[in-house]
Amino acid sequence: MDVGVSEEESGMSSGSLQDFKEGCQNAIPICLGYIAVSFAFGIESAKVGMTPFQAAMTSLLNVTSAGQFSALEIIARNGSFIELAVLQFIINLRYMLMSCALSQKLDSSVSTGHRLGISYGVTDEIFGVSVLKKGKLYPMFSYGLIFTSVFGWVLGTVLGAVAGQLLPQRLISCLGLAIYGMFIAIIIPETRSSKAVALVVICAMVMSCVFTYAPFLKLISSGFRIIIVTIAVAAVAAILAPIKEERNE
Amino acid sequence: MSKVYLYILLMAVVTYLIRALPLTLIRKEIKSKFIRSFLYYVPYATLAAMTFPAILKATDYVASSIAGFAVALILAFNKKSLLTVAGCACGAAFLVELLL
Numbered sequence: 001m002d003v004g005v006s007e008e009e010s011g012m013s014s015g016s017l018q019d020f021k022e023g024c025q026n027a028i029p030i031c032l033g034y035i036a037v038s039f040a041f042g043i044e045s046a047k048v049g050m051t052p053f054q055a056a057m058t059s060l061l062n063v064t065s066a067g068q069f070s071a072l073e074i075i076a077r078n079g080s081f082i083e084l085a086v087l088q089f090i091i092n093l094r095y096m097l098m099s100c101a102l103s104q105k106l107d108s109s110v111s112t113g114h115r116l117g118i119s120y121g122v123t124d125e126i127f128g129v130s131v132l133k134k135g136k137l138y139p140m141f142s143y144g145l146i147f148t149s150v151f152g153w154v155l156g157t158v159l160g161a162v163a164g165q166l167l168p169q170r171l172i173s174c175l176g177l178a179i180y181g182m183f184i185a186i187i188i189p190e191t192r193s194s195k196a197v198a199l200v201v202i203c204a205m206v207m208s209c210v211f212t213y214a215p216f217l218k219l220i221s222s223g224f225r226i227i228i229v230t231i232a233v234a235a236v237a238a239i240l241a242p243i244k245e246e247r248n249e
Numbered sequence: 250m251s252k253v254y255l256y257i258l259l260m261a262v263v264t265y266l267i268r269a270l271p272l273t274l275i276r277k278e279i280k281s282k283f284i285r286s287f288l289y290y291v292p293y294a295t296l297a298a299m300t301f302p303a304i305l306k307a308t309d310y311v312a313s314s315i316a317g318f319a320v321a322l323i324l325a326f327n328k329k330s331l332l333t334v335a336g337c338a339c340g341a342a343f344l345v346e347l348l349l
Contacts (some may be wrong), residue, residue, distance in 0.1 A: 004336065019285045036339070054254070058257050058260075061260075062261050064264055066280060074276050075253060081256070085259055085260070088263045088264055092263070092267050095267050097291045098270035098291065098292065098295075100275060101289070103271055103272050103340075104275075111267055115272045119268040124299070164333075174346065176307040176341055177304070178302070178315075178338070180307055181334045181338035184322060184325045184338075185335065186292070186331070187325075191326075197290070200293045200294050202297075204293070204295075205297070208297070208299075229294060229344065234287050234290035234293075237287075238287040241286070244285040
């Protein structure tokens with residue numbers, strides 16, 4: 001790691017080694033949660049005939065839970081490339097919204113290179129920690145988050161692919177909750193201080209339920225469902241309860 | 250078998266472009282109050298929609314999923330850490346499955 005950022009001490013820097021460490025620390029829970037979730041992915045990948053190396057490569061290059069799980073089904077039945085590309089686009093389109101939100105958190109002086117680096121690690125959890133972080137977001141902090149999280153994601157994948165079958169089914173079953181536990185831990189605390197956020201969470205859950213079980217609506221794929229619910233609920237909330245501007249300088 | 254690598258690379262490229270385009274293209278601070286508010290609510294809406302009702306099918310039994318969900322909600326509401334919430338949710342589900 002290069003610590004020589006002294007030329008840019010004016011607050012426009014990409015951050016210091018300290019920020020990197022802080023990012024790593026913040027990502028420890030994500031890392032452990034990822035090990036649990038990607039462990040399940042490793043098990044599934046072995047079932048469709050992927051080697052541990054291929055599974056690890058998938059995790060390292062994609063870092064997307066829902067996308068990877070859904071891809072396994074297409075790979076298993078030798079589906080078309082177009083189908084895979086469209087499915088990934090739809091399921092992961094929410095990252096585009098997250099990247100838009102994240103772009104507002106970065107100083108406008110952050111270089112394209114750093115932006116390309118941060119882009120690699122836009123996941124639900126890394127985004128959640130990044131965007132809710134107090135103060136400015138430094139690239140080094142993001143790299144710490146990404147490094148630690150992806151380490152857990154790949155490690156869990158390999159463990160699952162190699163040794164998954166050794167665990168009792170009951171344990172594997174319960175590990176499936178880990179990722180949702182993480183989501184809940186990210187969104188629920190804010191509902192205490194903001195009624196608008198509480199309503200957003202409840203409405204999104206109710207609407208997602210309707211789309212899952214109602215006739216016709218349930219034909220919409222899970223990726224599209226999440227996109228529709230997100231855009232509808234966030235747009236209505238933005239109209240009814242616009243955020244107060246605090247960052248006027 | 251090499252087709253698997255093509256699958257992997259294709260999904261990696263698609264996923265990376267989705268992430269990289271907004272971050273590299275949007276340089277300025279967005280002034281629109283609507284868009285700023287919209288983006289503020291996005292993570293809450295997305296993660297909530299992804300969690301429910303999918304969490305009910307996260308384990309082999311709905312009962313253990315509900316137990317894990319309830320424990321996660323209570324702990325998160327009391328501002329416990331990510332790891333505590335996720336770990337206890339799994340633990341609660343495991344206990345329920347032992348009783349089933």
